[in-house]
Amino acid sequence: MSDLFARDGAEQLDLPGGELLIYRAPDLGASSDALFDELQREIEWRQEPIQLFGKRYLQPRLLAWYGDTGVSYRYSGIHHEPLAWTPGLAALRERIQELSGACFNSVLANQYRDHRDSMGLHADDEPELGSQPVIASLSLGEERVFRLKHRHRNDIKALRVPLSCGTLLIMRGDTQENWRHEVAKQARPCGPRINLTFRYVHSSLAPKTDG
Numbered sequence: 001m002s003d004l005f006a007r008d009g010a011e012q013l014d015l016p017g018g019e020l021l022i023y024r025a026p027d028l029g030a031s032s033d034a035l036f037d038e039l040q041r042e043i044e045w046r047q048e049p050i051q052l053f054g055k056r057y058l059q060p061r062l063l064a065w066y067g068d069t070g071v072s073y074r075y076s077g078i079h080h081e082p083l084a085w086t087p088g089l090a091a092l093r094e095r096i097q098e099l100s101g102a103c104f105n106s107v108l109a110n111q112y113r114d115h116r117d118s119m120g121l122h123a124d125d126e127p128e129l130g131s132q133p134v135i136a137s138l139s140l141g142e143e144r145v146f147r148l149k150h151r152h153r154n155d156i157k158a159l160r161v162p163l164s165c166g167t168l169l170i171m172r173g174d175t176q177e178n179w180r181h182e183v184a185k186q187a188r189p190c191g192p193r194i195n196l197t198f199r200y201v202h203s204s205l206a207p208k209t210d211g
């Protein structure tokens with residue numbers, strides 16, 4: 001781990017074969033409650049369909065994709081053009097780039113409306129993210145548990161990381177190659193949570209198929 005990433009109050013979690021950093025209370029230029037309200041209003045939230053075993057379902061959360069012009073990306077099997085950065089998202093990108101020392105050209109926004117919304121086990125390993133992608137994930141609103149599970153080793157226990165309002169998590173190195181992550185639904189009722197994952201998409205690495 002370079003010193004660059006162990007600065008400004010970052011906490012490094014022990015993740016064999018990966019690199020995980022947490023900023024518990026980064027200065028985001030506004031209070032996390034104010035940011036939550038702004039993003040909930042400002043983002044064009046949509047519930048997207050997903051195809052599973054030949055059947056079409058609605059994803060159990062709301063999402064939206066913002067980025068620089070020309071960046072295109074496939075997630076959940078769907079090809080997306082980004083929406084133009086809102087002022088709030090653009091300001092957060094600047095701040096998170098400073099903190100992480102990485103560069104991002106897009107952000108995937110997810111809103112978990114309550115405890116029943118979720119994201120299944122996956123890795124952010126699409127070809128267009130390149131090798132060893134840096135993913136910066138900001139959580140606002142209700143706390144939810146981010147669970148990581150090793151992809152190849154059953155002897156390593158899954159890791160549960162509660163992500164409270166205002167927490168910035170950075171995944172880098174071989175994290176996506178060796179680990180998958182999820183936000184499972186939970187029994188305990190809770191209110192909405194917004195998560196932003198800032199990414200750098202190399203459009204030239206995208207598979208040539210269209211969708």
Ligand SMILES: O=C(O)CCC(=O)C(=O)O
Nearest residue numbers: 108110124146183195197
């Ligand atoms: O909501 C989270 O903390 C995780 C989001 C995530 O994994 C993703 O957007 O790929």
Ligand SMILES: [Mn+2]
Nearest residue numbers: 122123124181
């Ligand atoms: Mn992910």
